[in-house]
Amino acid sequence: MQEMITANRLRDGLVVFLDAAGGWSEDFHQGAIVEDAAGKAAALAVAARAAADNLVVDVYAIELELRAGHLSPKALRERIRATGPTVRTDLGKQAQGFAPTIANRG
Amino acid sequence: MYAYDEFDAAFVAARVEQFRDQVNRRIAGELTEDQFRPLRLMNGLYLQLHAYMLRVAIPYGTLNSAKLRKLADVARKYSRGYGHFTTRTNLQYHWPKLAETPDILAELASVEMHAIQTSGNCIRNVTADHFAGVAADEIADPRPYAEILRQWSSQHPEFSFLPRKFKIAVNGDPHDRAAIQTHDIGLQIVRNAEGELGFTVYVGGGLGRTPFVAKKIRDFLPEQDLLRYVEAIVRVYNLDGRRDNKFKARIKILVHEKGQAAFSEAVEAEYGANAQTALTLSEADIAHMRAYFAPPPLPPRAPESPRIARRRSRDARFDAYMRANVAPHKVPGYAVMTASLKPIGLTPGDCSADQMDAVADLAEDYSHDELRVSHEQNLILPYVALDDLPAVYDRLASVGLATPNAGQVSDIIACPGLDYCTLATARSIPVAQRIAERFGDGARASDIGALKIKISGCINACGHHHVGHIGILGLERAGEETYQITLGGSADENAAIGQITGPGFSSERVVEAVDTIVETYRAQRNDADEPFLATFRRVGMAPFKEALYERSAGSDI
Numbered sequence: 196m197q198e199m200i201t202a203n204r205l206r207d208g209l210v211v212f213l214d215a216a217g218g219w220s221e222d223f224h225q226g227a228i229v230e231d232a233a234g235k236a237a238a239l240a241v242a243a244r245a246a247a248d249n250l251v252v253d254v255y256a257i258e259l260e261l262r263a264g265h266l267s268p269k270a271l272r273e274r275i276r277a278t279g280p281t282v283r284t285d286l287g288k289q290a291q292g293f294a295p296t297i298a299n300r301g
Numbered sequence: 302m303y304a305y306d307e308f309d310a311a312f313v314a315a316r317v318e319q320f321r322d323q324v325n326r327r328i329a330g331e332l333t334e335d336q337f338r339p340l341r342l343m344n345g346l347y348l349q350l351h352a353y354m355l356r357v358a359i360p361y362g363t364l365n366s367a368k369l370r371k372l373a374d375v376a377r378k379y380s381r382g383y384g385h386f387t388t389r390t391n392l393q394y395h396w397p398k399l400a401e402t403p404d405i406l407a408e409l410a411s412v413e414m415h416a417i418q419t420s421g422n423c424i425r426n427v428t429a430d431h432f433a434g435v436a437a438d439e440i441a442d443p444r445p446y447a448e449i450l451r452q453w454s455s456q457h458p459e460f461s462f463l464p465r466k467f468k469i470a471v472n473g474d475p476h477d478r479a480a481i482q483t484h485d486i487g488l489q490i491v492r493n494a495e496g497e498l499g500f501t502v503y504v505g506g507g508l509g510r511t512p513f514v515a516k517k518i519r520d521f522l523p524e525q526d527l528l529r530y531v532e533a534i535v536r537v538y539n540l541d542g543r544r545d546n547k548f549k550a551r552i553k554i555l556v557h558e559k560g561q562a563a564f565s566e567a568v569e570a571e572y573g574a575n576a577q578t579a580l581t582l583s584e585a586d587i588a589h590m591r592a593y594f595a596p597p598p599l600p601p602r603a604p605e606s607p608r609i610a611r612r613r614s615r616d617a618r619f620d621a622y623m624r625a626n627v628a629p630h631k632v633p634g635y636a637v638m639t640a641s642l643k644p645i646g647l648t649p650g651d652c653s654a655d656q657m658d659a660v661a662d663l664a665e666d667y668s669h670d671e672l673r674v675s676h677e678q679n680l681i682l683p684y685v686a687l688d689d690l691p692a693v694y695d696r697l698a699s700v701g702l703a704t705p706n707a708g709q710v711s712d713i714i715a716c717p718g719l720d721y722c723t724l725a726t727a728r729s730i731p732v733a734q735r736i737a738e739r740f741g742d743g744a745r746a747s748d749i750g751a752l753k754i755k756i757s758g759c760i761n762a763c764g765h766h767h768v769g770h771i772g773i774l775g776l777e778r779a780g781e782e783t784y785q786i787t788l789g790g791s792a793d794e795n796a797a798i799g800q801i802t803g804p805g806f807s808s809e810r811v812v813e814a815v816d817t818i819v820e821t822y823r824a825q826r827n828d829a830d831e832p833f834l835a836t837f838r839r840v841g842m843a844p845f846k847e848a849l850y851e852r853s854a855g856s857d858i
Contacts, residue, residue: 206328207398208353249330253348271782272719275728276350280720282648282730286381286396287351 197259197266199226200238201276202251210276210288211251217241219251222293223277228259228266267295302363302671303448303593305413312455313410316417320344321403328400343423345416346402350723355394355402356419357409361429361447361471362390362674366661369672371412373657379405384657386642386650388714388765389426389468390674391419395721417455422463424454424535428470430478431675434596435637435683437629441490441498443471443479445590446527449582453528460535464542465550467535468507471500475794480676482506482515482796483768485552486534489794491521498524504534504564505556506796508762513553514796518565524587526572528580533571537564597669597684602634606687621705621747622694634687638668640680640697641704641712645737648730649715650678659700667693677714677753679707704742710752710819711737714765718758718775719782725758727775727782728808732756735812740819749819751832755790768792770834771818772799773811784811788818788845789837800842803850814849821848 200213211219212226220226229235235256242254258269268274278294279287288294305313320340327337341347345356357372364372372392376384379401380394387393397405409415418425427450429443430436450469454460460467472479473490481487487503500522506515522530538552541559556564613620626639640660643649652660660680664672667689673681680702685693697703706712713736716722718729733756740746755769759776766772772787784806787799806814819833821844826836837845 203348203352205334206400208348208351210351246334249328252334270780271777272350272725275719279351280730281728282720282734 196230196232196235198229198235198256199223199259199268200229200235200242200254201226201257201273202242202246202254205249205252212277213238213242213245217245219245221288221291223268223288223295224293229256262296265295302365303360303444303590309413310410313413313415313417316344316415317403317406317410320406324399324403339421341399341402342420343418344402344406345419346397346399347420348723349395350719350721352396353399353402354721355397355405355416356387357392357394357414357416358419358426359390359392359414359674360451361427361433361444362431362676363433363444364664364672364674365670366665366672368412368414369657369661369664371408371414373654373661375405375408376654376657383651383653385648385717386652386674386678386680388676388678388716388763389419390428390431390676391426392674393717395717420466421461422465422467423461424450424457424463424467424469427451427454428468428479428484428676430472430474431673431677431679431681432478432628432637432683433473433673434594435630435632435635436474436476436478437631438476439474439631440492441473442591442594443473443488443490444594445587446488446490446500446524447471448593449527449586449590450531453531453580460539463535463539464544465547465552467538467552469531477792477794477796478675480765480768480792480796482794483508483765483792484515485538486531487515488527493521500524500527502530502534504568505553505561507551507553508765508767509551510548510760510762511554511557512762512767512798513557514798515553516556516561516564518561518568525582525584527582529575530568530572532580533568533575536571536575537567541567596632597671599632599635599669599684601632602686602688604633606634606690608688609690612691618705619691619694621742622703623690624747625705625709626703626707627690630684636685636687636690638682638685638690638693638697639675639707640682640702641706642679642702643706643712643737644701644704645706645711645742646734647701649713649733652680656700656702659696660702663693663696677712679712706742706746708751708753709742709746710740710749710754711742711746713737713754713756714769715756716758716764718756718764722758722763724761725775726760726777727758727784729756729758729764729773729775732773732775732784732808732811736815739812739816748829749823749833750829751834752819753792754815765792766790767798768796769799770837771815773815776805778805782808784808784814786811786814786818786849788842789834791834802842802846817848818845821845
């Protein structure tokens, strides 16, 4: 399994990913990949503390998969969340070079 | 237009400061997210897919230039330079920061705007016909009643925690442009045999996962009893509506489960028992409110404009705009212009700050400082002199708002869908864009004529797909977007819920399927004057089904 912990930052609502140092990054590529149940539980515990400390809200784990040779969120919803609106490629993480994938409006 | 009195201004200002305090306490950790969420929702603030979203109320869709300029200003300062007009005629900002939201609300309050009751289980923004006060065949302007309902329902102590959200619409024209039969309460203004004004009352309409056309529970309600009767309906709902299951909590389920007759009896009993004379509207109350919405002085003008005739004869696109986007006005020499927020290939309902400023200028210069938002996600200039119309058209065209497609195949209602919304199961906007690109706004679209396509990105049906002539519902199946199509829906005075064609279509195939439906209509229609809906009602589903599943497009599922 390959998963990543995500949330929204309380102050501005932006999508963030838990990094290896226990911080939160807006960039999917900085997110820590958890490889097993123990790692996931530990990461979720760190994230829960951040939620309790009012840094983030709506913490959960997302599944990852290889898409065209790059690690990417598996669900379309999560790919859009990590990228930005597919109909406005000038907005969101894709506009900052943070996107794991290229927006495609289907 | 309604103008705040001292009470309104103090109420809104106090609410801004109350929310500022709540936000500060949340950021400081004095409130948990579970405690804070209902408070932010009561102030229109959602957490969406990419960021927060603030929904600003535009009561019955009426704006002036100062309000629209402020909306533009807020879009630039606090969002990403645009806003999205919704099917409740509100405006959504998709990128505000929590910490800045109280400042946004304070700015909005400076032009008598707010975000109160744009979310939560309360009575939401009351909507009305977007041609209110100007339609040539109107019975009465619905907005004074909508404003009375708004004031009565704002922070109503009994109705702030209803089983579920509650939506009211008022229509004042024989033709229903406000989709009243899809509302929790729909009010149709009528005159009785004595010539008195009143309402035909519909209850229990709604879309979502269990769509219902509203039931008529009263042919004629005298206008002075508007609040007494509406209060009776909402009280019966508040007491008897289901709170055990969110998906069965809307009034439509109560009306359905209780039965129309029993529900109606309960309302009539409550109405009879509710002798609260304070809620009976006096003639003076109504006249006072009506005065706010009095039409501006419109000096008599020639009913025809040679300037328009000349331009039409040499400019096919202007001629197309005149046919699609210009409606007759009740005062000769004037017209109602629709500024299309559906440019081909862009997001339905989105409007940039620069476009908002441009329309605000036009409203100020040419439309007595007034404009409207329609539930079909367009902007309306309601008081344009015919001789000014070409100039207004040119200025709209210069900012991309003169697409000649009002009411046509590319004038699509679409919810934000999975591009923005946490609830969505599939994208809506890209499908709308690709359909608009397929049909365009030229000769083919014009030949197809009146056709309402409505797209929702999930079963909650914010894109009103159930009442689209062609409705499209985006779902997710095995990780892929799939689109279910319905035909024959309608949100007007002959409201109907669309019928499902059959198995759904993939994202790749859905536009081709719509094309097949449209071409089947063109082959089946009696002549070019028979619109899609009339043809569908005459020939039924069979030829469409055959074309979709046995001949060309084919289903993927």
